[in-house]
Amino acid sequence: KNNESTVIEVNVLGDERGLLTVIEENLTIPFEIKRIFYIHGTRKDVRRGFHGHYKTRQALIAVAGSCKVYLDNLERKQEVILDSPQKVLLLEPNDWHEMYDFSPDCVLLVLASHYYDPEDYIRDYELFTEVYSSC
Numbered sequence: 001k002n003n004e005s006t007v008i009e010v011n012v013l014g015d016e017r018g019l020l021t022v023i024e025e026n027l028t029i030p031f032e033i034k035r036i037f038y039i040h041g042t043r044k045d046v047r048r049g050f051h052g053h054y055k056t057r058q059a060l061i062a063v064a065g066s067c068k069v070y071l072d073n074l075e076r077k078q079e080v081i082l083d084s085p086q087k088v089l090l091l092e093p094n095d096w097h098e099m100y101d102f103s104p105d106c107v108l109l110v111l112a113s114h115y116y117d118p119e120d121y122i123r124d125y126e127l128f129t130e131v132y133s134s135c
């Protein structure tokens with residue numbers, strides 16, 4: 001457990017009209033969705049994120065284009081490539097994450113388990129290791 005990040009492959013429904021992909025709270029992803037945001041128009045040389053959380057769980061989907069996500073939960077450090085609307089990357093609160101290598105057309109959709117609260121962010125890596133090293 002905790003040695004690999006969780007990437008779910010969701011089914012793409014399609015017919016001659018095109019494709020359709022469904023995500024349902026508590027079914028496709030293991031939490032209730034309180035908030036949705038998307039990151040887009042990101043320059044190639046930008047690296048963002050650099051935080052963990054106390055409570056918030058997230059699901060990341062590159063609904064268009066591609067990007068990379070660096071993950072660190074102190075037990076494993078890993079790079080995940082999101083390059084398909086079928087791939088859903090689940091982030092636990094103790095996943096320090098950084099996103100980079102955005103393609104110009106990338107739209108990174110994020111589903112979150114909690115409303116936005118700056119107090120729920122751990123932006124200092126030193127503090128992050130202190131909070132989670134005993135777990």
Ligand code: TYD
Pocket residue numbers: 035037039048049050051116
């Ligand atoms: P920020 O946390 O810096 O983005 P990232 O983690 O990708 O580096 O967020 C950018 C700005 O948007 C910052 O001022 C906080 C604000 N914001 C909200 O107001 N609500 C939200 O749900 C999110 C994710 C960010």
